[in-house]
Amino acid sequence: xxxxxxxxxxxxxxxTTTGLDHRKxxxxxxxxxxxxxxxxxxxxxxxxxxxxxxxALPIDVFDIPVTSVSTFVLLMSSMxxxxxxxxxxxxxxxxxxxxxxxxxxxGATFLAFQMFEFRDFAVHGQLTPRTNLFGSTxxxxxxxxxxxxxxxxxxxxxxxxxxxxxxGVTPEKNLDVDLAALYWHFVxxxxxxxxxxxYLFGVFEGFPGAAVSTGH
Amino acid sequence: xxxQEETRVEESQDAHSVHTGHPTPATYFxxxxxxxxxxxxxxxxxxxxALSYAIIPILAILSIGKFALVVMYYMHLKFDHPIFSGMFFxxxxxxxxxxxxLMALFSWFLI
Amino acid sequence: xxxxPLAIPRPVHPTGIWSWITTIDHKRIGILYGVTAFLMFFSGxxxxxxxxxxxxxxxxxxxTPEIFNQLFTMHATTMIFLGVMPLSAAFxxxxxxxxxxxxxxxxxxxxxxxxxxxxxxxxxLKMSWLTGSAPxxxxxxxxxxxxxxxxxxxxxxxxxxxxxxxxxxxxxxxFNFIVTILxxxxxxxxxxxxxxxxxxxxxxxxxxxxxxxxxxxxLIELFFDRAFGMNFFNVAAGANAVLxxxxxxxxxxxxxxxxxxxAMGIVSDIIPVFSRKPLFGYGTVVLAGVIIAFMGWMVWxxxxxxxxxxxxxxxxxxxxxxxxxxxxxxxxxNWMGTxxxxxxxxxxxxxxxxxxxxxxxxxxxxxxxxxxxxxxxQQQDTYFIVAHIHYVLFGGAIFAILAGVYYWFPKLTxxxxxxxxxxxxxxxxxxxxxxxxxPMHFTGLNGMPRRIYSYYGGLGWDFWNLVSTLGALILAxxxxxxxxxxxxxxxxGEVAGSDPxxxxxxxxxxxxxxxxxxxxxxxxxxxxxxxxEEKQRRRERRAVPVVAGGSDADEGHDIHLPQPSYWxxxxxxxxxxxxxxxxxxxxxxxxxxxxxxxxxxxxxxxxLFMGVVSVYRWSFEPVNDPEPDGGHAAH
Ligand SMILES: [Cu+2]
Numbered sequence: 001x002x003x004x005x006x007x008x009x010x011x012x013x014x015x016t017t018t019g020l021d022h023r024k025x026x027x028x029x030x031x032x033x034x035x036x037x038x039x040x041x042x043x044x045x046x047x048x049x050x051x052x053x054x055x056a057l058p059i060d061v062f063d064i065p066v067t068s069v070s071t072f073v074l075l076m077s078s079m080x081x082x083x084x085x086x087x088x089x090x091x092x093x094x095x096x097x098x099x100x101x102x103x104x105x106x107g108a109t110f111l112a113f114q115m116f117e118f119r120d121f122a123v124h125g126q127l128t129p130r131t132n133l134f135g136s137t138x139x140x141x142x143x144x145x146x147x148x149x150x151x152x153x154x155x156x157x158x159x160x161x162x163x164x165x166x167x168g169v170t171p172e173k174n175l176d177v178d179l180a181a182l183y184w185h186f187v188x189x190x191x192x193x194x195x196x197x198x199y200l201f202g203v204f205e206g207f208p209g210a211a212v213s214t215g216h
Numbered sequence: 217x218x219x220q221e222e223t224r225v226e227e228s229q230d231a232h233s234v235h236t237g238h239p240t241p242a243t244y245f246x247x248x249x250x251x252x253x254x255x256x257x258x259x260x261x262x263x264x265x266a267l268s269y270a271i272i273p274i275l276a277i278l279s280i281g282k283f284a285l286v287v288m289y290y291m292h293l294k295f296d297h298p299i300f301s302g303m304f305f306x307x308x309x310x311x312x313x314x315x316x317x318l319m320a321l322f323s324w325f326l327i
Numbered sequence: 328x329x330x331x332p333l334a335i336p337r338p339v340h341p342t343g344i345w346s347w348i349t350t351i352d353h354k355r356i357g358i359l360y361g362v363t364a365f366l367m368f369f370s371g372x373x374x375x376x377x378x379x380x381x382x383x384x385x386x387x388x389x390x391t392p393e394i395f396n397q398l399f400t401m402h403a404t405t406m407i408f409l410g411v412m413p414l415s416a417a418f419x420x421x422x423x424x425x426x427x428x429x430x431x432x433x434x435x436x437x438x439x440x441x442x443x444x445x446x447x448x449x450x451x452l453k454m455s456w457l458t459g460s461a462p463x464x465x466x467x468x469x470x471x472x473x474x475x476x477x478x479x480x481x482x483x484x485x486x487x488x489x490x491x492x493x494x495x496x497x498x499x500x501x502f503n504f505i506v507t508i509l510x511x512x513x514x515x516x517x518x519x520x521x522x523x524x525x526x527x528x529x530x531x532x533x534x535x536x537x538x539x540x541x542x543x544x545x546l547i548e549l550f551f552d553r554a555f556g557m558n559f560f561n562v563a564a565g566a567n568a569v570l571x572x573x574x575x576x577x578x579x580x581x582x583x584x585x586x587x588x589x590a591m592g593i594v595s596d597i598i599p600v601f602s603r604k605p606l607f608g609y610g611t612v613v614l615a616g617v618i619i620a621f622m623g624w625m626v627w628x629x630x631x632x633x634x635x636x637x638x639x640x641x642x643x644x645x646x647x648x649x650x651x652x653x654x655x656x657x658x659x660x661n662w663m664g665t666x667x668x669x670x671x672x673x674x675x676x677x678x679x680x681x682x683x684x685x686x687x688x689x690x691x692x693x694x695x696x697x698x699x700x701x702x703x704x705q706q707q708d709t710y711f712i713v714a715h716i717h718y719v720l721f722g723g724a725i726f727a728i729l730a731g732v733y734y735w736f737p738k739l740t741x742x743x744x745x746x747x748x749x750x751x752x753x754x755x756x757x758x759x760x761x762x763x764x765x766p767m768h769f770t771g772l773n774g775m776p777r778r779i780y781s782y783y784g785g786l787g788w789d790f791w792n793l794v795s796t797l798g799a800l801i802l803a804x805x806x807x808x809x810x811x812x813x814x815x816x817x818x819x820g821e822v823a824g825s826d827p828x829x830x831x832x833x834x835x836x837x838x839x840x841x842x843x844x845x846x847x848x849x850x851x852x853x854x855x856x857x858x859x860e861e862k863q864r865r866r867e868r869r870a871v872p873v874v875a876g877g878s879d880a881d882e883g884h885d886i887h888l889p890q891p892s893y894w895x896x897x898x899x900x901x902x903x904x905x906x907x908x909x910x911x912x913x914x915x916x917x918x919x920x921x922x923x924x925x926x927x928x929x930x931x932x933x934x935l936f937m938g939v940v941s942v943y944r945w946s947f948e949p950v951n952d953p954e955p956d957g958g959h960a961a962h
Pocket of ligand 1: 579583627629630
């Protein structure tokens with residue numbers, strides 16, 4: 001048990017066993033855990049798919065072209081985010097801010113689409129979370145996704161404001177942005193799954209479970 | 217085991233300073249184009265009624281492709297430490313398993 | 328690093344209540360966890376005693392059926408979420424950083440946050456006795472019994488919100504320990520050199536971060552049903568109440584491994600020390616733990632054999648459940664192999680560890696009986712199940728935790744517990760355990776259902792129920808001796824020295840109690856059981872008698888430690904207030920008409936606002952102030 005030298009704990013420059021940063025490790029563990037969160041919500045949605053007794057169904061309310069646009073916006077926000085990060089590591093703070101701001105704007109746009117969609121479902125489709133199983137499962141799943149996006153937008157905007165402080169955001173501290181970016185991309189891939197499984201499969205009648213529902 | 221880890225420490229000591237091995241903005245842009253095209257195909261294919269049930273595996277594969285592109289390039293998993301992939305994909309794997317098991321339990325075994 | 332001007336200065340309280348509120352020292356947080364969890368554990372014990380007294384004789388009316396329902400719900404919820412889990416967390420906190428040669432955990436403030444949040448969740452649950460709305464739906468809260476139709480009032484909401492808050496606490500702690508164990512090991516400590524307790528902590532933490540989101544979602548769905556009239560478990564709207572059972576047990580089965588794996592880790596560390604032999608088949612024990620954690624995801628429906636899932640599902644889950652007994656059995660043989668040919672010493676920690684092994688084997692065997700679906704159909708919802716769970720959780724987890732308490736007590740306090748009283752405690756526990764819970768196998772097989780508040784005489788249950796109650800009283804006496812022993816020895820016990828057990832792992836290489844910075848110099852690990860090997864190496868070199876390093880406090884002068892912080896406490900306080908508000912958010916009258924409770928909404932928003940502001944302050948507060956002497960160990 002020879003004593004290692006220079007093992008003084010200090011700040012974020014301490015050496016770690018894996019050489020990886022604590023916070024990044026934490027973020028990935030969190031994302032693995034969040035998979036289970038959305039996995040359970042998606043499981044609930046699928047288990048109850050086509051089991052609603054009354055009220056509007058996916059085919060009555062979904063507007064695939066409109067949702068495709070908002071999906072596209074969210075996908076592009078991911079590109080914008082990764083661009084912001086790339087420019088930060090290259091030391092171009094101005095480009096970083098522009099891409100970061102556009103990411104937040106696109107995130108907000110996605111949320112606006114979602115709010116519009118929810119309102120539309122309620123007003124024209126007569127679908128609320130209380131209407132039927134589809135309403136409960138759909139609004140809860142997409143609502144929690146929306147909450148994740150909202151948190152992400154707040155996080156990105158905090159970084160943006162912080163970057164105007166001297167030394168607030170620097171290429172050396174790119175990890176702060178990296179973590180927010182990981183979270184943002186995760187929210188994006190959850191939407192990739194939701195778009196296919198909930199929206200596209202939702203309008204498609206041949207999905208397993210549909211055959212079962214006709215019996216009820 | 218521990219020796220491997222020690223060498224890994226040396227290799228990745230500056231892993232989070234500047235990502236030298238990482239793709240350039242041009243690559244990110246290409247990935248974004250691929251994502252857009254895949255989404256367009258998804259939506260387009262959706263209106264081809266002739267495909268019938270075949271649409272399910274096609275759409276599933278397309279969205280898995282999108283998922284993989286974002287995870288590998290935008291989230292850097294392709295270039296990062298395997299422990300990150302391990303953590304994320306174990307969660308993914310269990311979540312997927314639970315979803316399929318519950319679907320099976322509810323839709324097929326009961327009826 | 329930039330300095331953000333702080334309106335509230337950094338806390339500097341070396342002693343007193345604020346030093347505990349703002350502490351981020353993993354050892355002090357471990358003590359907070361342990362003491363709180365034992366208090367909760369004893370409150371759950373009192374609930375159990377009331378149940379046993381009510382059931383001592385047939386047709387007693389000491390307790391009303393309503394209170395009885397609350398008692399068994401509170402007893403189980405308390406023991407699992409406020410007893411065993413936080414007691415394990417106390418060991419994670421105190422022991423793991425010492426075993427891996429670290430000065431603290433990876434996120435000290437997150438660690439403080441997880442304790443205070445746990446306390447908040449515990450108070451939400453326990454305070455419901457005072458408001459009279461203790462939950463009464465059983466610890467797994469089956470739908471539709473927990474629906475607003477059958478369970479009006481706020482009891483179930485208390486249960487939901489306290490579990491949510493406790494879940495946040497557990498998740499925070501688990502993320503922290505995953506990162507700590509992967510990333511803060513002393514140089515040379517490869518994964519396969521980690522002590523078994525650290526290994527099992529890692530496995531448990533991974534299980535937990537994957538299992539808790541499932542129950543979080545299930546509880547959210549239940550809450551939405553109750554508060555907002557959604558349809559997740561509303562059978563009238565086509566919902567299937569069995570979904571709740573599935574979601575609960577998808578979480579619930581990994582949860583039982585979350586309870587038992589740390590216990591197995593403790594025992595795997597203790598048996599080698601008191602056998603003076605290395606753990607037999609180290610790699611196998613580790614692998615068995617990992618396999619258990621993996622297979623733990625494939626067995627949940629064994630809790631639902633009588634639901635009517637059909638022969639295919641029942642067979643699949645029966646087979647996977649029988650298979651998961653194999654790695655568990657492997658561990659038992661490894662513990663036996665460790666003792667084989669060892670020079671055994673039966674001190675209290677070893678006695679409790681052996682108690683764990685024997686009791687857990689009995690509980691494991693009745694567990695395999697439940698795996699046989701047709702056999703389970705006879706045992707479902709009888710006292711046979713109650714016997715099984717108490718053999719694995721009381722005879723299992725609690726025995727191992729007590730073994731750990733006695734084992735690490737000298738390290739924690741620097742003093743030795745009273746061995747004679749410890750042995751007495753063990754024998755009372757061992758006898759009491761078997762007198763209380765073994766007869767439940769008989770009453771169960773004789774058809775006595777669980778969760779009945781009373782029963783008629785002459786059904787063949789009278790005698791064994793009385794025996795069980797007497798056993799429970801023996802357990803209570805045992806715990807009184809335990810409390811006396813701990814309280815007295817902590818202040819007046821013999822000075823223990825740094826390595827009273829001739830230990831094998833790194834925590835025994837430093838003084839007792841450990842200094843704030845743990846290790847003067849971070850050790851360099853060359854072997855599994857490194858401290859033991861180090862002692863042999865020094866003996867071979869005929870070096871000076873081996874003493875644990877760094878007793879001179881001045882040596883720690885240049886060590887930078889993370890500084891105390893107010894914010895974790897205030898985030899937790901915000902969560903507590905917000906959780907309390909949410910419980911009463913909606914009033915549902917007898918006709919199912921929902922009205923918003925504005926006062927509760929205000930409280931909720933205020934609590935969440937407090938939490939958000941504190942999170943913000945936390946994120947902009949550096950771990951260490953940049954002043955040159957700001958981060959030094961306080962002396
Ligand atoms: Cu189980």
